[in-house]
Amino acid sequence: MSKKPTVNVFWFRRDLRLHDNAGLYEALNDEYPVVPLFIFDTEILEKLANKNDRRVIFIYEQLLEIEEELNSQGKGLIIEHGHPVTIWQRLTEEYNICNVFYNKDYEPYARQRDREINKLLQKKGIGFKASKDQVIFEENEVIKSDGTPYLVYTPYMKLWKSSHPNFENFPSEEKINQFIPIKTSNLPTLESIGFEFQKLDFPPSTIDTDLINHYHKTRNFPSKQGTSRLSIHLRFGSISIREVFRKVKDINPKFVNELIWREFYQMVLFHHPxxxxxxxxxxxxxxxxxxxxxxxxxxxxxxxxxxxxxxxxxxxxxxxxxxxxxxxxxxxxxxxxxxxxxxxxxxxxxxxxxxxxxxxxxxxxxxxxxxxxxxxxxxxxxxxxxxxxxxxxxxxxxxxxxxxxxxxxxxxxxxxxxxxxxxxxxxxxxxxxxx
CATH class of the missing domain: 1.10.579.10 (DNA Cyclobutane Dipyrimidine Photolyase, subunit A, domain 3)
Incomplete structure (x- = not known):
């Protein structure tokens, strides 16, 4: 009986991209080959009322893009469907896992789920390694001098800006050779997980610097193409927040302030679930x-x-x-x-x-x-x-x-x-x- 090779796993969640992905970069720079994983979480999916849910279709399309890019280099993506704890229980038996790498999510359900997964992995001696990816500053990195979180935006924004934000690039796309070879795709159909596929026109993830330059003049007029429409890509991580900041930080302070509002609300929810x-x-x-x-x-x-x-x-x-x-x-x-x-x-x-x-x-x-x-x-x-x-x-x-x-x-x-x-x-x- 051959011994199972030691691997790391990278768990895609709301970071659906191969480029500039902090947690993925950490995984690919570790010593063991990486198994890329995505889980269609039934705890989330079963609460969705519409079987044509547009967000599930968007996620599916992003997974198809990742799969296509990996396939071009002889790699592939492991897709699971079910309850995360059950799936991880099985994966720890199928693979000899050293560490599981992931990017943090600050929502109440995600934090509870990650605590359960961490508890399971710890019992098996498997590391659960988190990275900060969907925000520039997280948790207690921008707080008041007395150690309490801000509930007013303007002082939060001022401290955010004066705290030397780091927009470093994590070129994870350059390390795809570290993924284990997967010869056949196991991407399920949407129908097999209870949804229906339809072709939808989602906005591109392109950062239109000319639009952003005029953003403060056009953003309030709904008949104009005056907003970036990047929100869905930031929500599901099909674009890096660091990349957005790198490209817009010197163009329009009003747009930058809107991105900081996003971080403000993330941290309010973290401190006030x-x-x-x-x-x-x-x-x-x-x-x-x-x-x-x-x-x-x-x-x-x-x-x-x-x-x-x-x-x-x-x-x-x-x-x-x-x-x-x-x-x-x-x-x-x-x-x-x-x-x-x-x-x-x-x-x-x-x-x-x-x-x-x-x-x-x-x-x-x-x-x-x-x-x-x-x-x-x-x-x-x-x-x-x-x-x-x-x-x-x-x-x-x-x-x-x-x-x-x-x-x-x-x-x-x-x-x-x-x-x-x-x-x-x-x-x-x-x-x-x-x-």
Whole structure:
């Protein structure tokens, strides 16, 4: 009986690329050959309502690209489908594993899963080696002088910038020869894991430096190609955050600040994992939400009678994307005009957004509701009509998504702005003051 060769394993998660991958670079520079692994995690997949889930298709396409690149060099990718603990139990019996390398994920489920895997591997004498890859600064690297995390963005951003951020390249793509040879692909079909494949047009991972140069002028206008559309690639790691910073850091400080917002929200979630369900500002959990289901359904469908809100929701439902300015308007409308719990909206976005990122989504919704970090004060209530006039003056965006706008078939507003605003101010004031 031949002795199993000693190997390391690199576990792809939200870092779906071979280039400039910190954890992969560490694995490929170790002494043993590397088994590249991806797990379709049933703990995550079974919670997805749509069997045409666009994000699963995006992941699948990225795996196909990785597989193709590896195949060209006589290598391949191990793809598993199931519960990670069960899969790792089996893999430790199939391979003589020295170390498992991976990049950190700061979401509550991922941290719990990694603790379970670490416990399993430790019992078998296998190392579990983490790298920082999806952010520049993590965990406690940018915190206040008293050791507590920031809950306000601007001082966090200033310290982030003054902390000598390192945008080092990890040229993992140069070490592919360190992967073990795999002769036959075992990439499953999407159908075999319970999903359906369809050809979708996702934005490219190209960093358009000309667009970014004008970003501060164009980013608020949803009818313009004024944003980078890199969010899905940053979410799933099909582009390196360090590469993005290297290319944009000297072009447009406004764009850089938006990338730092992403890191801010990642670290808020890391330090406040219960913010997924609880307000960062506890008194905001005292709000008496109306939670009218008919009004929520009208918001979801984009039939509120407010054109900018409806255009945004229809863009989301049809394309898996919504422009960031419109995300703020739709979220404010749900929480302030309709007095519907921000958690309802957060979960709807979580189901629909291609670029869904828990930290950004929770952070953005709590900001809109007034309950979160550096949030808009509760008395700041977006007027969806003036927002339309300011950011879609020629109605180009509205006409694209609300085809019946201006016709008799378009619904009347489900609430009066002035009355809804006054109602929200009263309810919020009561909750925040405790009276």
């Amino acid at each position: 219960d913010s997924v369900d609880k307000a960062i500002k506890p008194q905001y959990d005292n709000i008496e939400w109306r939670n009218n289901e008919d009004e929520f359904n009208a918001w979801c469908a984009g039939t509120t009678g407010y054109p900018l809100v409806d255009a945004g929701m229809r863009e989301l439902n049809q394309s898996g994307y919504m422009h960031n300015r419109v995300r703020m308007v739709t979220a404010s409308f749900l929480t302030k005009h309709l007095l519907i719990d921000w958690r309802w909206g957060e979960r709807y976005f979580a189901e629909k957004l291609d670029d869904f990122d828990l930290a950004n989504n929770v952070g953005g919704w709590q900001w809109a509701a007034g309950s979160g970090c550096d949030a808009a004060p509760y008395f700041r209530i977006f007027n969806p009509t003036t927002q339309l006039e300011k950011f879609d003056p020629d109605r180009k965006y509205v006409k694209k998504w609300v085809t019946e706008w201006g016709e008799d078939t378009y619904p009347s507003p489900i609430v009066n702005h002035k009355e809804a605003r006054e109602r929200a101010l009263e309810v919020y004031k009561k909750a925040v003051s405790g009276n």
